Amino acid sequence: MSTQLLVVDDLHTTFRTAAGLVAAVGGVSFDLATNETVGIVGESGSGKTVLARTIMGLQPRSNVEVRGSVLLDGHQVVGASEREMRERWATDVSMVFQDPMTSLNPVMRIGRQIDETLRVRLGMDKRAARARAIELLAMVGMPSAEHRYRAYPTQLSGGMRQRVVIATALACSPKLLIADEPTTGLDVTIQAQILNLLDDLKEQLHMSVILITHDLGVVATRTSRIIVMYAGRIVEMGATRDVFFRHRMPYTRALLESSPKVSNPSHTRLRVIPGRPPNLSTLTSGCAFAPRCSSASERCHQERPSLEPAEEPGHVFACWHPLAATELHEAPR
Amino acid sequence: MTDAASPLLSVRNLTVTFGSGAHSVSAVAGISFEIAEGETLGLVGESGCGKSTTGKALMKIVAPSSGTIELDGVDITRLRGRALRNARTRMQMIFQDPISSLNPRRRVRDIVAEPLDAWKSATGSARETIVRTLLNEVGIDPDVYGARYPREFSGGQCQRISIARSLAMRPKLLICDEVVSALDVSVQAQILNLLEDLKAEYGLTLLFIAHDLAVVKNVSDRVAVMYLGKICEIGPSDVLYEAPAHPYTKFLLGAALEADPDVTVRGEVLQGEPPSPLDPPSGCRFRTRCPFATDLCASDEPALREVAPGHHVACHFPLTTLGSSPSPSPILG
Numbered sequence: 001m002s003t004q005l006l007v008v009d010d011l012h013t014t015f016r017t018a019a020g021l022v023a024a025v026g027g028v029s030f031d032l033a034t035n036e037t038v039g040i041v042g043e044s045g046s047g048k049t050v051l052a053r054t055i056m057g058l059q060p061r062s063n064v065e066v067r068g069s070v071l072l073d074g075h076q077v078v079g080a081s082e083r084e085m086r087e088r089w090a091t092d093v094s095m096v097f098q099d100p101m102t103s104l105n106p107v108m109r110i111g112r113q114i115d116e117t118l119r120v121r122l123g124m125d126k127r128a129a130r131a132r133a134i135e136l137l138a139m140v141g142m143p144s145a146e147h148r149y150r151a152y153p154t155q156l157s158g159g160m161r162q163r164v165v166i167a168t169a170l171a172c173s174p175k176l177l178i179a180d181e182p183t184t185g186l187d188v189t190i191q192a193q194i195l196n197l198l199d200d201l202k203e204q205l206h207m208s209v210i211l212i213t214h215d216l217g218v219v220a221t222r223t224s225r226i227i228v229m230y231a232g233r234i235v236e237m238g239a240t241r242d243v244f245f246r247h248r249m250p251y252t253r254a255l256l257e258s259s260p261k262v263s264n265p266s267h268t269r270l271r272v273i274p275g276r277p278p279n280l281s282t283l284t285s286g287c288a289f290a291p292r293c294s295s296a297s298e299r300c301h302q303e304r305p306s307l308e309p310a311e312e313p314g315h316v317f318a319c320w321h322p323l324a325a326t327e328l329h330e331a332p333r
Numbered sequence: 334m335t336d337a338a339s340p341l342l343s344v345r346n347l348t349v350t351f352g353s354g355a356h357s358v359s360a361v362a363g364i365s366f367e368i369a370e371g372e373t374l375g376l377v378g379e380s381g382c383g384k385s386t387t388g389k390a391l392m393k394i395v396a397p398s399s400g401t402i403e404l405d406g407v408d409i410t411r412l413r414g415r416a417l418r419n420a421r422t423r424m425q426m427i428f429q430d431p432i433s434s435l436n437p438r439r440r441v442r443d444i445v446a447e448p449l450d451a452w453k454s455a456t457g458s459a460r461e462t463i464v465r466t467l468l469n470e471v472g473i474d475p476d477v478y479g480a481r482y483p484r485e486f487s488g489g490q491c492q493r494i495s496i497a498r499s500l501a502m503r504p505k506l507l508i509c510d511e512v513v514s515a516l517d518v519s520v521q522a523q524i525l526n527l528l529e530d531l532k533a534e535y536g537l538t539l540l541f542i543a544h545d546l547a548v549v550k551n552v553s554d555r556v557a558v559m560y561l562g563k564i565c566e567i568g569p570s571d572v573l574y575e576a577p578a579h580p581y582t583k584f585l586l587g588a589a590l591e592a593d594p595d596v597t598v599r600g601e602v603l604q605g606e607p608p609s610p611l612d613p614p615s616g617c618r619f620r621t622r623c624p625f626a627t628d629l630c631a632s633d634e635p636a637l638r639e640v641a642p643g644h645h646v647a648c649h650f651p652l653t654t655l656g657s658s659p660s661p662s663p664i665l666g
């Protein structure tokens with residue numbers, strides 16, 4: 001297992017809120033190899049962002065309890081102090097958020113924002129940092145990078161801002177990049193530009209990438225493995241093709257079937273998942289999907305299924321009544 | 334369907350110009366299209382191309398600068414006073430952000446009744462009956478939820494409430510502007526199916542604006558593609574998606590992400606972003622990004638012309654049905 005960059009083991013992130021404990025991440029385990037891209041999919045509220053922030057060591061300490069282990073490049077993240085993590089952000093792990101403005105200072109020129117990372121973290125002098133920042137802006141496809149170096153974030157389009165965020169995130173060549181819905185809300189053409197850019201940079205910089213999205217189209221062709229999350233847990237995980245074509249867990253099927261496809265004829269009736277995701281503060285002992293699952297039995301409501309191996313290597317699923325293990329000829333609609 | 338004797342909506346040379354002089358922007362720069370009764374026309378294009386402005390001009394939320402908008406044969410741009418008010422009840426628009434489009438201080442049942450109150454079209458028990466019927470229709474129980482406030486609802490439920498409100502005046506034309514863009518896949522599927530059901534039940538005609546090409550394909554009979562304030566292609570959705578004739582449409586579709594790992598053809602991605610609408614290119618507005626552009630494209634603006642029944646394209650060198658290379662001889666006006 002020496003090639004695993006990231007090893008997450010039985011990770012729990014629990015919030016103490018006025019309404020009680022919220023188990024946002026409820027026992028998640030997975031590995032990520034060097035130079036691998038894994039996708040994490042699930043409905044909103046399934047814990048994708050909390051998981052990402054926990055791996056980053058970004059959770060506020062006040063009302064949060066984190067248990068389990070996150071080994072990033074051999075070093076433990078859980079329990080590390082903010083000071084220790086500051087040392088590791090940018091060089092070991094970086095994160096790109098959905099809204100670029102969460103990571104950009106609106107009143108600081110974009111060049112200076114990149115410069116600062118370079119000067120503080122890599123000890124570059126002013127001139128070297130400036131030159132490198134312009135190089136990074138050019139690398140992420142910013143037209144007239146030298147000129148845009150002096151622009152303020154508010155003078156840029158959403159796609160351009162996300163490029164700046166990516167340039168900043170990659171400034172110190174991190175080993176792991178976590179991209180949380182990096183293209184949600186962007187135009188299709190800009191989305192394709194950004195995803196292709198991430199793909200290319202991953203190869204160029206030999207990074208590992210966690211690509212988080214609720215859009216299965218984003219991860220279908222850009223990941224080697226997919227993790228499906230539901231109510232804070234992994235319910236299915238495997239090679240991308242196995243998850244699409246040989247999934248065993250009804251929720252995975254439902255998620256795939258509710259996605260509209262370009263190849264569908266007009267007025268295609270989409271399958272809907274009845275109901276809504278469960279409230280994470282009142283999770284019961286059974287399968288969290290049971291209230292919405294058409295195959296649910298008494299047992300599903302009582303006992304939680306654990307992740308069991310499927311036939312294919314690395315493919316696991318959690319379900320008492322799994323779907324038949326036959327290859328679908330195409331992704332379900 | 335396009336050439337039906339009398340379309341429900343017929344738009345001719347519609348222009349919407351914001352500002353004046355050197356700072357004027359023609360957000361909609363002379364577009365024409367028709368929608369037959371009972372039909373769904375999809376409207377796609379990159380951010381800022383004028384989709385929402387088109388919808389708002391139809392609703393007269395923004396003032397058209399020139400052109401005609403005929404609803405059932407009557408030019409509503411010329412109507413004043415009572416006649417205009419009547420015409421306006423026959424069109425309704427629903428917006429992307431479901432939560433902010435509902436008044437937070439009003440109860441759900443009063444929100445749905447807003448149009449009835451504004452037009453004084455129903456009071457007392459008649460008003461109550463209409464509201465109850467509409468809420469039931471969109472899957473919100475009026476007895477349980479009628480007295481609640483918008484903040485107690487999820488995004489998907491707020492969108493259901495917006496839809497109920499939009500139907501209160503029994504409109505014929507519903508303009509949906511990015512109505513599912515902010516929703517999770519599973520909720521998105523519920524709302525899309527709901528719109529299909531209501532369309533059949535209320536005999537609605539839809540203008541469906543969205544940037545998600547898969548969503549648009551799933552709901553539309555025909556699709557119009559906009560670029561920098563102009564329509565560059567319009568046609569039956571299956572034809573347009575299978576064999577786009579305008580280079581821009583081809584690039585746009587190439588960027589669409591299909592939720593299928595076997596669709597690995599990474600379409601050639603359009604680089605850069607659309608030019609500023611403050612200073613649009615001469616001739617064909619797409620020429621600065623078009624690989625097939627010639628001198629003709631810079632000097633002459635291509636008119637929208639029919640290349641196949643119901644399939645119109647504004648390009649001097651439309652792509653052949655093979656969709657690979659432009660046709661050898663220019664179609665000159």
Ligand SMILES: Nc1ncnc2c1ncn2[C@@H]1O[C@H](COP(=O)(O)OP(=O)(O)OP(=O)(O)O)[C@@H](O)[C@H]1O
Nearest residue numbers: 351358360379380381382383384385386387544610
């Ligand atoms: N009130 C206004 N004043 C000045 N310019 C405006 C106004 N409303 C829109 N515009 C401009 O008109 C153009 C078209 O805007 P519009 O909102 O119609 O785009 P859109 O196609 O709906 O984009 P999106 O996909 O981002 O919603 C843009 O350049 C926009 O900046």
Ligand SMILES: Nc1ncnc2c1ncn2[C@@H]1O[C@H](COP(=O)(O)OP(=O)(O)O)[C@@H](O)[C@H]1O
Nearest residue numbers: 015022024043044045046047048049050051280
């Ligand atoms: N700071 C917090 N305090 C309390 N609950 C939180 C906090 N952050 C997230 N949560 C809860 O954790 C769950 C997972 O959220 P999140 O990871 O953001 O979901 P996703 O990214 O999959 O949409 C949600 O129920 C959310 O309300």
Ligand code: SF4
Nearest residue numbers: 287290293300319320
């Ligand atoms: S364990 Fe039961 S409820 Fe859960 S997904 Fe499987 S069949 Fe459905």
Ligand code: SF4
Nearest residue numbers: 617620623630648649
């Ligand atoms: S008219 Fe010319 S520039 Fe415009 S799309 Fe056609 S080939 Fe390209």
Ligand SMILES: [Mg+2]
Nearest residue numbers: 048049180181
């Ligand atoms: Mg999230």
Ligand SMILES: [Mg+2]
Nearest residue numbers: 384385386510
């Ligand atoms: Mg818009």
